Amino acid sequence: MTIPHRSRRSRAPGSRRRGLAQWSPLLLTVVIGALAVATPKDFAVSRLLPAAPALAASMWSVTATVLLGVLTLAAMFAIQLAFDEPATAFTAVALAAVTAAAAYAAHVRLQRERTLTQVRSVADAAQAVVLRPVPRLLGGVGIETLYLAAAEEARIGGDFFAAVDSPHGVRVLLGDVRGKGLSAVGVASAIANGFREAAYDEPDLARLARRLEKSVNRYNDTSTSPDAGEGFATAIFAEVRPARREVTLLNCGHPSPLLLSGGSGGSGAGGSGSPGGGRTRVLDPSAPSPPLNMAALIGGEYTLDTVALAPGDRLLFYTDGVTETRDRDGRFFPLPEWIAQQTAVSPPHLLALLHQQLLSFSEGALDDDIAALVVRCDGATDHRAAAPSGASPALDR
Known part of the structure; x- marks a missing residue:
């Protein structure tokens, strides 16, 4: 039987783009860490590390988001101890708060995705009534x-x-x-x-x-x-x-x-x-x-x-x-x-x-x-x- 087509673009390029996007929070962590090491300590680039778990909340699970937050926290401590940067406690608290908020955002997103999946299954059932194979x-x-x-x-x-x-x-x-x-x-x-x-x-x-x-x-x-x-x-x-x-x-x-x-x-x-x-x-x-x-x-x-x-x-x-x-x-x-x-x-x-x-x-x-x-x-x-x-x-x- 002929199945109605739903795809709009080639699957392979789209899959590659989505694969790269999934790794972007970790890539962002590496880039910020590298910049923090390469730039003078007056720039305090390590304070941008909370952006990584915030980005992860849009695509990763709650557990993965929290683990990334822990990783960025460890990276921040390592950078600030190595370069004797100031305000370590403040940055750590900020990073912990952002990670907690990101974990909650990931939880809400996953709930909405499950709801959307259920709605799509209903739409598929409705389509099967109208467009039987x-x-x-x-x-x-x-x-x-x-x-x-x-x-x-x-x-x-x-x-x-x-x-x-x-x-x-x-x-x-x-x-x-x-x-x-x-x-x-x-x-x-x-x-x-x-x-x-x-x-x-x-x-x-x-x-x-x-x-x-x-x-x-x-x-x-x-x-x-x-x-x-x-x-x-x-x-x-x-x-x-x-x-x-x-x-x-x-x-x-x-x-x-x-x-x-x-x-x-x-x-x-x-x-x-x-x-x-x-x-x-x-x-x-x-x-x-x-x-x-x-x-x-x-x-x-x-x-x-x-x-x-x-x-x-x-x-x-x-x-x-x-x-x-x-x-x-x-x-x-x-x-x-x-x-x-x-x-x-x-x-x-x-x-x-x-x-x-x-x-x-x-x-x-x-x-x-x-x-x-x-x-x-x-x-x-x-x-x-x-x-x-x-x-x-x-x-x-």
Whole structure:
């Protein structure tokens, strides 16, 4: 199963930096001691030694902080006795007081870290409800996923995805809830869980969307959030039928997916060429459909579009956090242009490359949640009788 990505930067350099930072209190002790030995006694550099246990309180345990305080106290006595520096008793008392305060600060910090760990475990459990792991092969359809929360510490956001192998085909959902925080997570959970249940029952994607519209309405009616009733989500539904080699799409105000055709497959106008001989198509809907929880307000019918799939074709679904990623000059990430150069890359590597490219483009400063799916019809036999949906062909940009 594909696990959502959470890391933002390369682990190795970060681990090295954290390793060096862990030793900084001891390094500070050595530097101050060396300066005290190398400078005239009038400077009394040894009086700066209390800074070492104070720094240790921010990263070391209580015991280690106290031991460092004892070490600095011994170093101070050795330096002052060797150089006959004045105010030994005063400096010793100051160092003992700072060490005691640092030990207490370390104790408070560790308690808060344990609380944060518990909160993160709850966030992970909440994320598991919204973003259940998606099998990499579902009913003859290969699926790869990517998820990044805008705040790495939060671990969860308003983007969501789900996939089920229903009697009507493999149905996939990806969406983005308006706003952030717990209210957005609640709406995302209501939609994703409603999809996992309703996708087995509803005969077409339009009826499935209407049912999820009701789910969002019911959730907002019972929510105690101050902005209850304002929560809506853009979403895109896909129904893949491997035996017929086609996918039906319903785009509810969401960024249009991209179709990556292999070197020998794919047809239709509006494609972008690539060095590998493949092409990329933007699958815009033939008519707009309202976002979930907006149909009653803005009206509109749900429009289904059917796209034929050739061998090797891949579909990239993504949230607007991908295309709205900015560099330091304020330019948006050029997803269609970038993806056109990746037609020969396998789906798992494609999302890994996208992850790295977004971090590099934004210099690690992602401002929005990001979710992406790569769907490929792997050609497994589908024994379901896939009835024609009567949908119109999708338009290409």
